Amino acid sequence: MSVRELVVLGTASQVPTRHRNHNGYVLRWDGxxxxxxxxxxxxxxxxxxxxxxxxxxxxCVTHFHGDHSLGLAGVIQRINxxxxxxxxxxxYPASGQRFFVRLRYATAYRETVDLTEAPVTAxxxxxxxxxxxxxxxxxxxxxxxxxxxxxxxxxxxxLPERLAAHGIKxxxxxxxxxxxxxxxxxxxxxxxxRRGQRFAFVMDTRLCDGVHALAEGADMxxxxxxxxxxxxxxxxxxxxxxxxxxxxxxxxxxxxxxxxTHFSQRYSDPAAFERQARAAGFDGELSxxxxxxxxxxxxx
Numbered sequence: 001m002s003v004r005e006l007v008v009l010g011t012a013s014q015v016p017t018r019h020r021n022h023n024g025y026v027l028r029w030d031g032x033x034x035x036x037x038x039x040x041x042x043x044x045x046x047x048x049x050x051x052x053x054x055x056x057x058x059x060c061v062t063h064f065h066g067d068h069s070l071g072l073a074g075v076i077q078r079i080n081x082x083x084x085x086x087x088x089x090x091x092y093p094a095s096g097q098r099f100f101v102r103l104r105y106a107t108a109y110r111e112t113v114d115l116t117e118a119p120v121t122a123x124x125x126x127x128x129x130x131x132x133x134x135x136x137x138x139x140x141x142x143x144x145x146x147x148x149x150x151x152x153x154x155x156x157x158x159l160p161e162r163l164a165a166h167g168i169k170x171x172x173x174x175x176x177x178x179x180x181x182x183x184x185x186x187x188x189x190x191x192x193x194r195r196g197q198r199f200a201f202v203m204d205t206r207l208c209d210g211v212h213a214l215a216e217g218a219d220m221x222x223x224x225x226x227x228x229x230x231x232x233x234x235x236x237x238x239x240x241x242x243x244x245x246x247x248x249x250x251x252x253x254x255x256x257x258x259x260x261t262h263f264s265q266r267y268s269d270p271a272a273f274e275r276q277a278r279a280a281g282f283d284g285e286l287s288x289x290x291x292x293x294x295x296x297x298x299x300x
Contacts, residue, residue: 002030004197004297006222006259009038009045011289013226013240013262014067016041021291022067023262025222026051027199029150029297030131034058035075036148036201036222042071043078049292053082058127058134061092062203063145064099073106080112087114091126091136093144094119120146123210132196137214139205141239147203147214152196162190197300203262206239207249215253219298222289223249224262229276247277250284256298258282261289 009024016022022039026046033055035042046052056079061069069092079088092100097119104115120126120136127134132150139145158177163169166185168176176182176190200218202211204226215221225247226240235242241249243260250258260273267273270288277286287295 003028004030006220006295006297007049007051008259008261008289008291008293008295009042009049009051010291011261011263012039012067013224013264014065015265016067017265019291020263020265021045022071023203024071025201025261026055027150027201028055029199032057032131034060034134034150036060037062037068037203038071038075039067040070043074045292046075049294053079054084056084056088057086059088059090059092060134060148060201061090061096061100062139062147062201063093063141063143064096065143065204068203069096069099069103072100072103076104076115077107077109079115080109083112087116089116089118089127091118091120091134091148093146094121095144137210138208139202139210140208141204141206145204147205147210148201149214149218150199152198154196155194156187156191157194158191166190194300197297199297204239205241206236207241207245211241211249212253215249215255218250218253218255220257220259220295221250221253221255222259222261225260225273225277226262226264228267228272243273243276244280247280247282247286251280251282255282255284257285257287257295259287259289259295 007026010021012020023037024042025036027034135149136146198218200214202223223246225243227235229242229244
């Protein structure tokens with residue numbers, strides 16, 4: 001059975017708290033697992049959340065600030081210790097190559113896994129698979145930062161009433177799907193386009209074109225909201241978003257499920273982020289991320 005969900009490992013910005021670990025997010029997409037921004041403590045959070053090293057196929061780092069990348073060393077070593085049987089690909093800003101190498105080889109260990117380094121150099125597709133295309137867009141932060149977007153190919157949704165009108169049933173339905181035409185009836189005549197799902201991951205950034213491009217039409221948008229709206233000047237100065245800004249992006253992009261995360265330790269009331277997101281006019285499904293929770297991707 002296919003599973004599409006976000007596993008939240010950590011939600012703190014810069015400084016962890018008693019209740020919030022540094023960043024870490026695993027997207028489970030059918031049989032694939034993508035780890036985003038493994039901050040310090042990610043390996044232990046994976047254990048607590050029931051995510052194994054064998055579940056990971058890609059690692060995506062938005063930028064090389066410690067709260068988004070210091071967990072790389074432990075995760076990479078755990079992947080090798082557990083002898084993950086499949087290749088793992090790591091995406092990260094090319095300007096941070098030296099940081100990636102330092103973290104990859106922070107201490108001595110035995111390499112047993114095919115870990116491919118795939119640094120990001122520009123906007124555009126990073127990987128094209130039969131199940132999805134992984135894309136990157138440049139963000140606006142004091143260090144080079146990229147957001148990521150996963151896009152499923154469009155498919156077809158069969159229409160029972162049209163199948164019945166053409167007398168197509170039973171095994172013939174499968175034949176039509178495989179071959180595209182059956183007895184002069186084309187698949188297009190008995191189906192409609194089912195748009196592929198879209199997932200977007202936006203971390204440390206000011207408002208910029210990349211944020212809007214990543215969010216456009218997303219079924220799930222995971223986005224930083226480090227500050228509340230009254231601290232918008234701090235957000236802009238330090239290259240971050242407020243809850244209201246993030247929600248306005250989601251509102252304008254037609255996002256179905258908005259996940260706010262990456263919260264400053266200065267705030268003690270998570271409900272304030274929800275209030276400001278709603279005040280900004282976002283009326284879709286909304287989650288204020290909490291450590292060690294699972295958030296399902298909206299069904300197609």
